[in-house]
Amino acid sequence: METTKLQLLKDKANRAMGINPSDALISKTYMFIAFAALLLGGILGLTQGLEKAGLITLPEWLTYYQVLTAHGFLLVIVLTAFFTIGYFYAGLSHTLGGLLPKVRTMAWIGFSLKIIGFPLVVVPVLLNDATVLYTFYPPMAASPWFYIGLVFIVLGVWMCAFGAFVQVASWRKRNKGQHVPILAFFATGVFVLLFFGSIGVTIEVLTIIPWAFGWTDTINVMVSRTLFWSFAHTLVNIWYLTAASAWYVIVPKVIGGRRFSDVLTRFVIIALVITNIPGGFHHQIIDPGISLAIKFMHVFMSLVISVPSMMTAYAMFSVFERRGRELGGRGLIGWFKRMPWGDVRFLAPFIAMAAFIPGGAGGIVQSTNQLNQVVHNTMWVVGHFHLTVGTTVMLTFFGISYWLIPYISKRVLTPKINKLGVITTIIWTVGMALMSISMHTVGLLGAPRRTSYTTYGDSATAASWDPYIIVLAIGGTLLMIGVILQAYAVFHLMFRAPKGETEFPIADVEENASETPYWTERWGRTIFLMLLLIAMAYVIPLVDMIVNAPPGSPPFRTW
Amino acid sequence: MKQAAYGFALFVFLALPPVARFLESVMIMHMHMQMPLLVIAGYMMARYFQLWFPGFLAKWNGNGIPGIVLFSIVVMYWNLPRAMDESLELAGSELFKFVSLTFLAGLPLRDSWQKVGYACRSTVFIGYMAISVALGLLYTIAPVQLCNNYLLIEQITLGWGFLTTAICMAVYVVYRLMIRHSEYE
Numbered sequence: 001m002e003t004t005k006l007q008l009l010k011d012k013a014n015r016a017m018g019i020n021p022s023d024a025l026i027s028k029t030y031m032f033i034a035f036a037a038l039l040l041g042g043i044l045g046l047t048q049g050l051e052k053a054g055l056i057t058l059p060e061w062l063t064y065y066q067v068l069t070a071h072g073f074l075l076v077i078v079l080t081a082f083f084t085i086g087y088f089y090a091g092l093s094h095t096l097g098g099l100l101p102k103v104r105t106m107a108w109i110g111f112s113l114k115i116i117g118f119p120l121v122v123v124p125v126l127l128n129d130a131t132v133l134y135t136f137y138p139p140m141a142a143s144p145w146f147y148i149g150l151v152f153i154v155l156g157v158w159m160c161a162f163g164a165f166v167q168v169a170s171w172r173k174r175n176k177g178q179h180v181p182i183l184a185f186f187a188t189g190v191f192v193l194l195f196f197g198s199i200g201v202t203i204e205v206l207t208i209i210p211w212a213f214g215w216t217d218t219i220n221v222m223v224s225r226t227l228f229w230s231f232a233h234t235l236v237n238i239w240y241l242t243a244a245s246a247w248y249v250i251v252p253k254v255i256g257g258r259r260f261s262d263v264l265t266r267f268v269i270i271a272l273v274i275t276n277i278p279g280g281f282h283h284q285i286i287d288p289g290i291s292l293a294i295k296f297m298h299v300f301m302s303l304v305i306s307v308p309s310m311m312t313a314y315a316m317f318s319v320f321e322r323r324g325r326e327l328g329g330r331g332l333i334g335w336f337k338r339m340p341w342g343d344v345r346f347l348a349p350f351i352a353m354a355a356f357i358p359g360g361a362g363g364i365v366q367s368t369n370q371l372n373q374v375v376h377n378t379m380w381v382v383g384h385f386h387l388t389v390g391t392t393v394m395l396t397f398f399g400i401s402y403w404l405i406p407y408i409s410k411r412v413l414t415p416k417i418n419k420l421g422v423i424t425t426i427i428w429t430v431g432m433a434l435m436s437i438s439m440h441t442v443g444l445l446g447a448p449r450r451t452s453y454t455t456y457g458d459s460a461t462a463a464s465w466d467p468y469i470i471v472l473a474i475g476g477t478l479l480m481i482g483v484i485l486q487a488y489a490v491f492h493l494m495f496r497a498p499k500g501e502t503e504f505p506i507a508d509v510e511e512n513a514s515e516t517p518y519w520t521e522r523w524g525r526t527i528f529l530m531l532l533l534i535a536m537a538y539v540i541p542l543v544d545m546i547v548n549a550p551p552g553s554p555p556f557r558t559w
Numbered sequence: 560m561k562q563a564a565y566g567f568a569l570f571v572f573l574a575l576p577p578v579a580r581f582l583e584s585v586m587i588m589h590m591h592m593q594m595p596l597l598v599i600a601g602y603m604m605a606r607y608f609q610l611w612f613p614g615f616l617a618k619w620n621g622n623g624i625p626g627i628v629l630f631s632i633v634v635m636y637w638n639l640p641r642a643m644d645e646s647l648e649l650a651g652s653e654l655f656k657f658v659s660l661t662f663l664a665g666l667p668l669r670d671s672w673q674k675v676g677y678a679c680r681s682t683v684f685i686g687y688m689a690i691s692v693a694l695g696l697l698y699t700i701a702p703v704q705l706c707n708n709y710l711l712i713e714q715i716t717l718g719w720g721f722l723t724t725a726i727c728m729a730v731y732v733v734y735r736l737m738i739r740h741s742e743y744e
Contacts, residue, residue, distance in 0.1 A: 172743040293585075518744070524734040528727055535723035540587060543716040 018501050023093035024408040026107045028494065030086025031405060034079050035490045041074035042483030049435075049476035053469045054453040064452035065131045065559055072134030073121065076389070077153070080235070083397050084194075084242045085110075085160045088187040090408055091245075092164060094504045095181035096171040106163030113156030120149025131559045133450065137204075137228045138219045141555030144212035147205050154198050154205075161191035172521075179516055182265060183506060186245035189269040190238055192527060196534075197234030197277055200227040211555060218552025222289045222545045229280035230538070237276045237305065239389060241269065243396035246349055247316055250400065252507035254345045257323035259507040260315035266520040268308040274530045275304050278537030282367040286376050294541050295369060301537060302367040309360055316353055344421030345413075345505075348399030351429050355391035362387065362440070380443025387436045390479075395428060398486055403502055405493040412500035417489055424489065428482040435475030442468035560610070566603025570661055573597060583647060586706065586713035587720045594637055594660055601665020608666060616670050623674025626667030627683060633664040634687075638694060640705040647708045688728040695721030 019027075048067045050056045058064060089107060093099045099107070123145070124130035130142035136150075168180055168188050180188065204227035211219045248268075252259040259265070281298035284290060324335025340346050362384045365371045375381060402421050406413050443449070447465045456462040519525070572578060573596055582593040609616060620626040636642055637660060645652040672680065697705075698718025704711055 169743075176742075177744050521743075524731065524738065527734075528731045531727040531730060532724070535720065535727060536591075539719045539723055540585075540716050543719050544712065547712055547715055 018410060019090065019093055019408055019504075020098045022104055023089070023099045024410070026099070026104060026111075027086040027090040027093075027404070027408045029111065030082045030089070031401070031408070031490070032494065034082035034086060035401075035487050037074045037078040037082065038483055039487040041071050041079060042480055042487075044071040044074065046476050046480040049473050052451075052453050053473040054466075055473055061128075063128065063131065063559065065133065065450075066125060066128055068450065069131055069133050070122070070125050073125070076134050076235075078118075080239050080389075080393070081114075081153075081157060084190060084238065085157075087242065087397075087400060087404060088164065088183075088190060089160070090404060090504070091183040092167050092187055095184050095506065096167055100167060100170055103163045103167045106159050106166070110156040110159030110163065113152050113159060115156075117149040117152030117156060120145050120152065122149075124149075128559070135228065135232070138208060138211070138221050138224045139553040139556045140558055141208075141212050144209055147209050147212060150205050151202070151209075154202055157194055157198065161195045164188065164191040177518075179262075179266075179518075179521060181506075182259070182262065183245060183249050185266060185520075186241065186249070186269060188523065189273045190241050190245075192273055192523070192530075193234055193238050193241070193276060196527070196530065197231050197238070200277075200280075201231035204228055204231075214555075218554055220545065220549050221553050222287065223542065223549075225284060225287065226280070226538075226542065226545065229283040230277055230534075231280070233280035233283055234277050236389070237272060237279070239393040240309075241272055243349075243352060243393050244268070244312055246396050246400050247312065247353060249507060250403075250505050251316075251346060251349050252319050252323070253505035254343065254403075255320070255323050255340055257319050257326070257507065258510045260319050260510070262509050262513060262516045263520075264311060264315060266516060268311055270520065270526050271308045272305065273526055274533055275301065275308075277530070277534050278302075279305055281537070281541075282372075285367070285369055285372045289545060290541050291544070292369075298537070299367055299369065303364065306360065306364065309356075313353075313357070342418075342422060344402050344418050344425060345399050347422055348395045348402075348425045351425060352392045352395035352399065355387055355395070355432075359384065359388040359392055375443055377448055378443035379439045379447045379449050382449045383436045383439025383443060386432060386439065391429070391432045391436070395425065398425065398428070401486075401490055402493070403505060405490055406497060406500075406502040407504050409494045409497070410499060410501065411493060411497040412502055413493065414497060417492060417497065420485060420489055424482050424485040427478055427485065431475045431478030431482055433475070435472050435479065438468040438471040438475065442472070560607065563604045563607035566600045566606075569596065569603065570600040570657075573600065574657055579653075586643075586709040587717045590638075590643060590717055591720050591724070594656075597657060597660035598634075598665040598668065601661035602669045603665075604661070605666045605669035609670060620667065620670050620674070623671035624679070626671030627675055627679060630664045630668045630671065631683065631686070633659050635690070638690060644706045644708055684728065685732065688725050688732065691721045691725035691728065695719070695725060 044067050047056070047058070048064055048071060051058055051064050051067070058067070085107075089099065092103075121130070124143040125146070127143075130136075130146035132140045132142045132146075136142060136146070164187055168184055171184070172178075172180060179185075204224050207219060208224065210216045248259055248265050278298065279302045281290070281295070282302040285295055285299070320339060321335050324338040327335075327338040329335030329338040339350070362380075366375065366381065366384060398421070402413055402418065405411075442465045445465060445468070446461065447468070454462070573582070573593060579593070581588075583589045637656065642652070642656075646656045647653070695718045698714050698721060700718075701714065705714055709717075
């Protein structure tokens with residue numbers, strides 16, 4: 001009884017005083033690295049966009065593919081991983097009454113492991129010894145140190161995942177029979193996926209290292225690719241789940257409403273955790289060595305993921321409509337006009353959600369065998385992930401940064417920076433629309449992806465792609481402006497904005513909400529089902545790939 | 560009662576010749592999809608029998624042990640490679656598979672699971688885990704075809720299916736041993 005009272009008092013104090021400085025430092029450090037990676041990755045993105053359009057020529061010592069590798073690595077691995085960890089650790093600290101000292105230690109150990117890993121990854125890339133793109137699968141072989149660096153990064157992420165599990169378990173012990181607060185529930189789902197999703201890629205990397213050192217002669221390329229995509233597709237959905245946490249929990253508070261059904265929210269998280277990892281196969285839909293029946297099964301498994309996404313879309317618009325009508329909106333779309341369009345904390349995630357409609361539709365196209373054959377190796381795919389990751393995920397992260405950074409820095413969002421945020425969002429939207437639409441279109445016309453500037457021997461067809469590539473470069477330039485503005489806003493909010501307390505916006509459940517069943521808290525069961533589904537999905541193709549394996553491939557250096 | 564109707568619909572669906580033929584065309588789908596689904600159909604239909612024949616079940620399965628024994632015998636029988644082979648060759652055996660897994664395994668499992676104690680439930684679970692390991696090793700190591708109807712590669716695949724199922728079950732057992740629900744709920 002006494003402990004509960006003490007805990008309640010502590011929670012109240014936490015809420016009143018804001019975040020504990022030691023917890024804030026963890027999130028601030030992660031956010032700093034994340035946005036520094038955005039700035040650096042953005043510059044590299046613009047560089048390769050201009051090179052691809054033939055507008056600049058890179059110096060001898062820096063190749064297009066090196067830039068592409070670093071761009072992908074910084075934005076797809078560093079930015080997203082650091083943002084996700086920084087955001088959820090702040091959320092865990094806020095909703096679970098402060099981080100435990102041992103969890104803080106784990107977060108710092110995780111950080112150190114990642115920081116040890118980075119130079120091991122980056123230096124070979126800079127030395128042109130690891131120009132294997134961020135997908136890094138064989139038969140292209142980088143310097144073995146590149147893969148060793150990746151191992152350290154994965155270990156760092158695992159340490160953070162375990163820290164989150166310890167924190168949640170401790171809270172549950174202190175709050176018997178209660179539901180874990182919704183943001184911590186999202187964090188649990190994300191960290192479960194981060195841990196289990198990265199087991200496949202860890203096995204892959206551990207088989208690549210002896211091969212890259214020359215201790216083993218060959219490697220099974222198909223198995224490596226399969227293990228890689230089991231991770232990479234999960235990573236995509238980790239970003240999505242992170243973004244969705246803000247949509248479900250934060251955005252309703254920002255607009256002054258209440259969040260949608262707690263039962264549905266938790267169901268969506270559980271469904272995404274269970275069904276996610278096997279989705280990786282749709283990235284291999286035109287790979288040889290996988291039978292059509294298996295591919296068909298995986299199209300189904302991939303499309304299953306769209307069910308919770310549809311639920312999310314419905315839930316979000318329902319929240320908006322309800323709030324809009326409360327504010328006096330009438331008619332079919334009158335409520336829509338009542339939304340706080342001038343508030344970057346709403347505008348950015350709203351555009352992010354809207355972008356997910358074409359983004360998701362494009363994803364369904366790519367999961368479909370025949371349609372994928374048309375677009376697979378073209379710029380369409382690049383357009384797709386710039387729409388999903390570059391817009392849906394990034395704009396949500398930007399939206400979060402305008403309240404999270406002031407919250408952890410004990411500063412406030414000024415109207416000026418809010419306005420800057422709105423301008424950044426608009427520039428980003430226009431830039432990404434130009435870039436993504438031109439990428440999709442030129443992809444349909446046949447322009448291949450992952451290629452530096454070439455005229456293909458002055459081919460007329462290739463020349464017809466040029467106007468689109470120029471539009472792409474214009475979009476990329478606008479995005480660079482967006483990156484600079486966003487990085488400025490983040491660093492300003494972190495170090496220069498006026499001091500003060502900022503709220504961590506968490507919406508309450510709706511009135512008269514039905515009670516959430518307790519089975520949602522049974523993570524052991526959820527993980528058991530997830531593992532069963534992974535076994536069902538992977539056993540048949542992996543056994544086939546290993547038992548009927550070709551001789552294997554020696555390492556190749558294609559650059 | 561709705562659940563019993565769904566169970567019956569699932570049973571009918573599984574018995575449709577194209578569905579049955581498709582699921583039986585791949586060894587691992589035969590054993591790890593069709594057979595468990597038949598048990599699940601029976602499990603769902605059990606509600607009907609519990610409501611309509613309470614006296615019968617109370618008389619013959621009062622403490623749940625007979626039902627669990629029946630379930631275990633039927634499931635063990637269908638784990639024999641020869642039994643699976645026969646169901647593809649003999650119509651009678653195929654019919655017996657549908658009837659036994661649904662009504663002599665799924666149905667008693669549900670009626671018994673709540674009646675038997677924790678020790679019995681754990682024994683069944685761990686027993687099935689051990690059988691999965693044994694069959695997994697048998698199917699992956701055996702150098703010859705154990706079923707006339709399936710190729711060696713399918714047999715190895717099924718073996719790995721058993722082993723991964725056992726791994727999942729082991730993870731669950733470790734989770735249950737390490738984590739006491741009473742500390743959290």
